[in-house]
Amino acid sequence: MADLTSSWLFWALLSAIFAALTAIFAKVGVHDIDSDYATLIRTVVIFGVLAALLAATGRLQVPTAIPGNTYLFLVLSGLATGASWVCYFRALKLGDAAQVAPIDKLSVVLVAVFGVVFLGERLTLVNWIGVMLIGGGAILVAQR
Template sequence: MTTPFDSWLFWALLAAAFAALTAIFAKVGIENVNSDFATFIRTIVILLAAGGIVFATGHWQDPLSVSGRTWLFLLLSGLATGASWICYFRALKLGNASLVAPIDKLSVVLVAVFAAVFLGETLSLTSWLGVGLITAGAVVVALGS
């Protein structure tokens, strides 16, 4: 029997909801603090939460069992995440959350392009139309302010 917990869509929708809350909470949270320091605090919270989840679910594994290639790409992913968060918090410090978040979501467009170019993934014409609409929507939101 399949449950919502087995569905990628369920988790993707939760991710989107939490990302939306991230923007709202962060905008309020950075009012009286440097955006880089705010990112540092957020990172500590995430580290503790992720560590707690790994411990609670019993998913800890020996770091030496992880391949060098996996380490490399997880390191690169972590560096990209950190750069994204620093830029995102700086943008929130300087602009309205309702404008920053849609531009940040152009990452959806970039993922589609990068996945096609670097991973060889193929998107249907309908999917590319959706990517184009996301791009157009972000531009309309940005220019509409």
């Protein structure tokens, strides 16, 4: 089991499962309230769960021990996450989960492109074919 939980694939698959559940739960959850308020509730829950997890496992860190550059990119990531969630919940309020989620997953295509452009990552021809299939598949799934 230790080998399994130290695998990136294990955690990525769990992430996909929870992301799918997020879409379904959020679609039901935004039905009777403002989508931005729904995002706030979700954020408070996430904050509480993570704070409890870090406290329970003794992994809280001294904030001054974290480099400034790390803070900068984590703040930028947090802002991007917040913007993504606001847009995602607004889209779920207006559209079907089966349409919104695949378009949201075009982020996979964008991560591949941004990884190459900004991080110097390299993708093979097979990888690029996969990226194109993901993009095309997301668009096809979202069609009505």
